[in-house]
Amino acid sequence: MPNMRLARYLPRYRNYIPLEPRDGLLLPKPTLLQACFAGVFAFSLLLNIIHFFRPIRTLPSPLDDYQQLKRYPMLNQSAIPPLSEDDWRGAAIVTTLYSDSYAPAVATLGHSLQLVNTSARMIMMYIPSQISPEALCLATASGFVAHPVERIAPPGSGRGIRKQFVDQYTKLRLWTLDTLSEPVRRAVYIDSDTLVLHSLDELFALPYAFAAGPDVWAGDPGFTLAFNAGVLFLRPDSALFGSLVAALGVARYPPAFAEQAFLNQFFATDVLRLPLAYNGNLAIKQRAPKVWESLQDELRVLHYTVNKPFLYDSSRPVPLDRLADRVRESAEEYKGVFREEMLMWGDMWRETRRVYSDKLRECMIFSSFPDPENDER
Template identity: 35%
Template structure:
């Protein structure tokens, strides 16, 4: 007669087998959905650009107060270089989660031209924790819900426009991004989601969230990992943009000689790593940080002339925010 211990072992093994079968089935089911379903199938005209500037919007996201100085200067730089124009694009959208921004921050962001839109947080899939600093990043996928616009050009709040790029709106793509660069790895085949040109589509967003809990991707990088999925999904249909639309300072750190060759063509600088408003002294990228501060001081002068709130201390000390 089997002992109590023996029966317990067999029962435990049975439970493990059943759970493995359940999760294994769900994994392959969702993987199959991803492999069988192209994101393009959710669009009627995936490769048709919009010619209506009122149906185009720039967008960024904020989940706390830390990136407010960056978002303010990003908005200023978009307007300075003619990106907010009746013949180019007419809207700057800033997505934020409930309670993430204080009243003063919202006032300052609206003053620079951002239209604020509250969106619900998208948590990471259960059992798939991203890196600590990416815990809120799945919420960026709310961009695909913005179907009151035909095209969205998204920029991280730690980016700054340095040259006009109105030609971006003529790219006929459902999703486009630049490749990533990372210290210790160099050039990567995956994308960097710091800038994204995309066509909103709510059904597609629902599908991405449906497969996210079990689809094979590097979930450490949250939404960027999902868009980079290791098996064909977006990888089959994503368009790769030149680095001039996402001039990651990681390029300069990893390949300084290459950066020197194309830095004068960069249209959007991406301040990956330490942010200019984090350190005023001893920056690790003196030229690029000096450029950010020069733009910041220029903006402060314009605000002073318009008799707007003095925010000079905000830039120099993030603890003042």
């Protein structure tokens, strides 16, 4: 008899009359070969599942297991092409000032540049509406020439951006320096929370449009392919500036790190990665002390990323008459890991106040800045 029960529950197939299984069996018994094949398939499937879900192991960074093997200098001086007098007229070291609290840092950076006898001129971009006359006077005391620029607001009304980076898109104005009365054709940008320990003049001979040092984190992700935007080489180009601004509205990148994340996306395939010595991020010392030690003889820029001796909690300003105390406090933070670097900044600041004391007295016309000669030790 035909099995009519199935047809009753399958309205789309009412004309289909299924056959009764022969001898009451739905499927024939598998052969030995078929059973072996099914077993091999199941085992292969299991191996693929295990491989897919197991933790992905990446190759360790050589810098996380650093061994001092090299016996050669980082820089081959004889290979640096000479620059003409006209080339040097178009060369500039540039920093920025977005708040009064960084004015002592800019002045100290300027003094460190004077000590290494850079051949480039020194320019400080600043936002006039955010900087007081007193801070502007202090920041330019050691040689930076002030250049006012209009602030570039973060895209998306600043959603997702870290508070301390809300002004950093203004850094894109670097590409407009070719419009100055004496145009800048080659620029080395340095964050103001740095000290320059050796000349970086060799960077001005680079044939590339953009260069930066690799980024480093004390924890994950450690040494990265991404670059840190605290030290850059670039060629100002107003047309390229227009492309940068246009890309802000369409580029996809993590917003928390503002212009650094954006620039990493924009120059992803074209950036020349500089040696670590050009951006001595304090995170290197915290993560890999051996790497930090190996850099000391050739370190160009000391970058106060993890701890800033001129700020409280890396954000709140320090009154000038409290800076010496703040330096000593910062030297003991992070279990004293950065004591040497904190005290180094304090020594450079005291020397800045001594060397430029006459200029700083002029700044005191505007405010009650303490006399640099009475700076407490």
